[in-house]
Amino acid sequence: MTKALAFVGQSAAIGLALAFLVVLIKPDLVRLEQRSSTEAPGSYAAAVAASAPAVVNIYTAGIPGQRNGFAGMTTSPLAGEGLGSGVVISQDGYLVTNWHVIENADEIYVQLADGRTVEPVFVGADPETELALLKIDLPDLPSIVLGRSDTLQIGDIVLAIGNSFGLSQTVTQGIVSAIGRGLGVATFESFIQTDAAINVGNSGGALVNARGELVGINTFFVGPALQGQVIPAGVGFAIPVNLVRGVMAELIEHGRVIRGWLGVNASYLPILQAQSLGLSGPGLQLLNVSGPAAAAGLRRGDIVTHVDGERMLSPQQMMNLVASARPGQTIRIRAIRRGTGLFETEAVLEERPSVAKLTG
Known part of the structure; x- marks a missing residue:
């Protein structure tokens, strides 16, 4: 019985010592537990x-x-x-x-x-x-x-x-x-x-x-x-x-x-058409072209692939990127024109018109 009690006491002492070492060596383990307990009170x-x-x-x-x-x-x-x-x-x-x-x-x-x-x-x-x-x-x-x-x-x-x-x-x-x-x-x-x-x-x-x-x-x-x-x-x-x-x-x-405005509306190019033009992913086909885009030489039907070096994967992505720029800023556009091929141009953005003007 005495030996059994001694074993328990010895084990407890060793356990406390190890716990103390863990706190000294890995205090972040204790903090991690505290953090996780506060995340779901x-x-x-x-x-x-x-x-x-x-x-x-x-x-x-x-x-x-x-x-x-x-x-x-x-x-x-x-x-x-x-x-x-x-x-x-x-x-x-x-x-x-x-x-x-x-x-x-x-x-x-x-x-x-x-x-x-x-x-x-x-x-x-x-x-x-x-x-x-x-x-x-x-x-x-x-x-x-x-x-x-x-x-x-x-x-x-x-x-x-x-x-x-x-x-x-x-x-x-x-x-x-x-x-x-x-x-x-x-x-x-x-x-x-x-x-x-x-x-x-x-x-x-x-x-x-x-x-x-x-x-x-x-x-x-x-x-x-x-x-x-x-x-x-x-x-x-x-x-x-x-x-x-x-x-x-x-x-x-x-x-x-105040947002930048390019003056285009775009839609996804059908995947088979995109592949026929050598694109590995989506292309954005311009539906309406006016303002800065028209001044930059873009036309209806052009397929935009990059704006300022960033691959364009959706119309929303292109609109957000343009809107985040300031009026007067110059952006570089890479596009494909059927019968001509790949070309690049620059457009100077204007201020995005109000909703009433855009819809009116």
């Missing part, structure tokens, strides 16, 4: 407490738009009134929301989480990303911490905060279901998809991570239709904060977003 109350005060309710009066599925465009029971959400992004009162929340509104009211209500000043909007910027003048404003959307991974926990159904602030929880979604509802888009419930009134509200940092602006949901209305079904979409950050900076500085 039993409660997200701290994240909500850090972010929810900066999420506001938005009420509009006038003729709000009616685009089914947008999580802020169904009117409230009071005829002529609309509802949505917004997020205070700076302590000096700048507030981001969705463009469709305030579009066509004659009056806009912002209600903070602490009950204070104020009429905001309209700063600017960017319909091509579905974003708008307002400003409110109140003391002691809470503001949200801007996170990063480029580090999001599928499966990450996210919380949606907004004015669901006009019931004031509501928080729902889910995961990131997909990233980089292009759905054709905005010109420039790379939506975060989530199964966190996004309902009517959530438009313009916050999508935050488990630390309470803003990673997206809730925008719309999809689901089955019932009596002409889309019913939420756990498929919601948010504009990534990295896109929001750039648009807001432009609106604050210029009152609009």
Whole structure:
């Protein structure tokens, strides 16, 4: 019995010594365990407490738009009134929301989480990303911490905060279901998809991570239709904060977003035609050519393969690359013309016209 106890004591001593050595030699193992334990807490109350005060309710009066599925465009029971959400992004009162929340509104009211209500000043909007910027003048404003959307991974926990159904602030929880979604509802888009419930009134509200940092602006949901209305079904979409950050900076500085414009519309070249021209991947066939593109000698039917040395694989990629450049900047284009072959040209970009001019 004495030998048995001695063996146990000896084993315990050796175990403690080894544990001590592990801490000395590999302290990062302990920190890793601590980090992983904080990534999935039993409660997200701290994240909500850090972010929810900066999420506001938005009420509009006038003729709000009616685009089914947008999580802020169904009117409230009071005829002529609309509802949505917004997020205070700076302590000096700048507030981001969705463009469709305030579009066509004659009056806009912002209600903070602490009950204070104020009429905001309209700063600017960017319909091509579905974003708008307002400003409110109140003391002691809470503001949200801007996170990063480029580090999001599928499966990450996210919380949606907004004015669901006009019931004031509501928080729902889910995961990131997909990233980089292009759905054709905005010109420039790379939506975060989530199964966190996004309902009517959530438009313009916050999508935050488990630390309470803003990673997206809730925008719309999809689901089955019932009596002409889309019913939420756990498929919601948010504009990534990295896109929001750039648009807001432009609106604050210029009152609009300044983008480069080439003056082309393009579509995918059928794969067999692309192969017949010696292309190993997609080609982009120009459908309409005007402005800087026409001045550079491009024609309808030309097949663009590269812009500034980057292989073009989709019309959206080319539009995004051109839009990210500044007016006056020169870009180099490589293209193929049937009967002539490969050629290169340079185009001096102009400022992208407003949506009204592009569609009108």
